[in-house]
Amino acid sequence: MxxxxxxxxxxxxxxxxxxxxxxxxxxxxxxxxxxxxxxxxxxxxxxxxxxxxxxxxxxxxxxxxxxxxxxxxxxxxxxxxxxxxxxxxxxxxxxxxxxxxxxxxxxxxxxxxxxxxxxxxxxxxxxxxxxxxxxxxxxxxxxxxxVPESIKITLKGKLPEGVYAKDLSLWIIGMIGAAGANYMSIEYHGTGVKNLSISERMTLANLASEMGAKNAVFPPDKVLEDFYGQKIKGVWADEGARYFKEYEISLNDLVPLLAVPHQVDNVKAISEINSVKVNQGLIGTCTNGRLDDLEIASKIVDGKQLAGGFQLLIAPASKDIYLEAIEKGIITKLMKAGATILGASCGPCLGTGQGIPADGFTVISTANRNFLGRMGNKTAQIYLASPATVACSALTGEITDPRIDASRQIKFPFQKQQISTILIQESDNRKSNGVWDYSDIDHLNTDQMFAGNLTYEVLSSDPEGIRPYLFKGFDDSFADGVEEGDILIAGENFGCGSSREHPAVGLAHAGVRAVIVKSVNRIFYRSAINQGLLLIVNRKIVDSYQKNDVLRLDFQEGVVQIGEKRFEIPALPDKLQQIIKCKGLVNWVRTEI
Missing domain, CATH: 3.30.499.10 (Aconitase, domain 3)
Known part of the structure; x- marks a missing residue:
């Protein structure tokens, strides 16, 4: 090859x-x-x-x-x-x-x-x-x-003062969309890569999942060798390799950005946001809890005080980082300014620990998701930004550009039509003839399907415990109304967000016969197969379905029929078909070995 x-x-x-x-x-x-x-x-x-x-x-x-x-x-x-x-x-x-x-x-x-x-x-x-x-x-x-298709992103130049890897990540997500790299591998190339530290590369690789990617990867270069302290052989793409898409980004042209509630790809330049008051900030998590992130924030708040009533939470990414931040005086500067230092954990990001915002709070966070209810309160608004932007905003009490010279004010050039987060009213019955019609809803995420703050209270190995909470984040009637044999239809990028398998477990346990979508997040696709839940990706079926239509599915024949319209379903590879027929990976593994 x-x-x-x-x-x-x-x-x-x-x-x-x-x-x-x-x-x-x-x-x-x-x-x-x-x-x-x-x-x-x-x-x-x-x-x-x-x-x-x-x-x-x-x-x-x-x-x-x-x-x-x-x-x-x-x-x-x-x-x-x-x-x-x-x-x-x-x-x-x-x-x-x-x-x-x-x-x-x-x-x-x-x-x-x-x-x-x-x-x-x-x-x-x-x-x-x-x-x-x-x-x-x-x-x-x-x-x-x-083996996925690959996207090549070529970086040139260097990030300007006040612009960080988080801004670059949001630029890419906003440019290609939350499903723009679905099931793909992202490769970072170009002379600009050498100007990114390992910490910055971790931020970029971390946020690949927010554009649907399977993975993101950087080359085995001198920066990586310096991190390891030794020569490395590494693996990298050949010259002339074929890519699904290629992008080129000049780092010099970037400005501070935000992901605006409630989608990670709802990206805007800070200069487009006028006087947004914020109540709480979070600096840390797996996305931006490294030493340089904390140091950037500490330099901004050093000798100053947080805005009145503002809560700034700091979550170092590890104990080692925490200890080094103490030794360097970073923690002292943050605490003297009024910040609260949490343990090295994930808790605030998904609303499972300390730091859950109050009703109606607006939060600015360095974490990776801003879905409705992500931090444990679905009345809160979450903006995503760099540690510098969060620190500056903590001092003023409103979203603030971290650049000393913020004269370069542009609109983010890749504005897309944003999908509103839908909350279905009780009077809006989405079920007819055994079909739940969510075809008008794109980017249904796993936080809405099963709340993140329940993830460890109700284990995914407890399907009966999951069922009462299914889809409570957007359709309160689903959990009580779903029946064995039902079919679910939805729009683009179904199941995006966390790898939380609870929704797939719950749907399979409830006896849902199939989920038919325009497109699907990669991990949810795997979860569906692993639970023996038939997931069909076919936008023609979704577009053809009208409420009250009779939909018939014959898995053995590989056919979906809506009225007189007949749609063929491509066959899965043999081993994946076996998993579906065994009603999930648990049964398949138990019988296969």
Missing amino acids: QNLTFVEKVLRAKCGSIVFKTPDIVLTHDNTVSIKNTFEKMGGHQVKNPDHLLVVLDHNAPPTNAKLATDYQKVRDLVQEQGIKKFYDAGSGICHQIMSYHAKSGMLIVGSDSHTCTAGAFNALAVGIDRTEAAGLWKRSETWFR
Whole structure:
């Protein structure tokens, strides 16, 4: 094979192929308890390759109630019983930062978290999977990969003063959209790459999931060698490799940006936002909790005081970063200005720990998602920005440009028609003839399908416990009204957001016969297969359906019929069909081995 992309080289197959591979690292975090339950349902007793496992307790660290504390102890017991050496207890840090201790060039890394792609900063192929698939890897050590098409992004120049990697990430997301890289691999090329630190590369790789990508990756260059402190061989694309799309970005031309509620791709220049008052800020998480992020913020607030009533939360990405920030006086500067320092954990980002905003609060955050209800309160408004923008806004109490000279005021040039976040009223019955019609809704995310703050209260291994909360974030009638044999129809980028498999588990358990969408987020697609939930991607079917139509589905024949219209469904690869027929990966693994 010649002229291969990075992902084709690592997976040793051409684009479009489906291959089975054994990953070098399988990452899990607080969801390890749920994975253990599923592993046992699969008939698992001893993990096949414990040396491949990396387990980090971070999403609820430290635990906020007795149930979570008990779950944490179950994980500690598990790693002892299974001989898992790569274990990091609560307080060690966020799993994607901890990964920086283990990721190496050319590795194949999977993790039961959508932001596993962060490790692409280390020239690794790092992709998110769900909990059921992680359990399958514990049992049989390999899983399937579809070799994706690739996007080439060429960076030139250097980021101007006051503009950061987060702004570049938002620029790209706003340019291509929340589904613009769906199921694709993103490669960063060009002379501008050498001007990006490993920390900045981690921010960019982390946010690849917010444009639907399977992964993002940087080259094995001198910056990476300096990080490792040694020469590396690495893996990189061939000259002349074929790409689905190519983009070129001049870093010199960028300005500070925001993602405006409630979509990550709803991007605007700060100069387009007029006097937006903010009540709370968050600097940290896996996206922007590294030492340079905290240092940038500390320099801005040094010797000053936060605006009256403003709450600024700081969440370092790891204990090591926290300690170094203390030694350098960074934490002192932040605290003297009025900031509150949290432990090295994920909690505020998804609303599972400290830092849940009050009703009606407007939050400016360095985290990676601003979906409705993402931080634990669906009456809050969340803006995403760089640490510098958050720090400056904390001082003024309104969204503020971090540049000393902010004379260059432009509109973000890639404005798209934004999709409003829909909340379906009780009187709006979306079900007719066994079909739930959400065809007018694009970007239905997993936070709306199953609230993030319930993720560890109700385990994905408890399908009966999931069902009462299904879709409560946008259609309160669904959980009570869904019946066995129902079909669900929706628009673009269905299931975007977290790798949270609860929605797929709940829909499969409720007996939903099929989900038919215009396009689907990559991890949700895998989750659907893993739960034996038939997911059909066909925009013609969605566009043809009208409320009260009778829709007939024959999976064996591969046909969907709406009235007189007949649509053929392409057959899945044999092993994936077997998983569907077995009603999920748990049953397939249990019978296959």
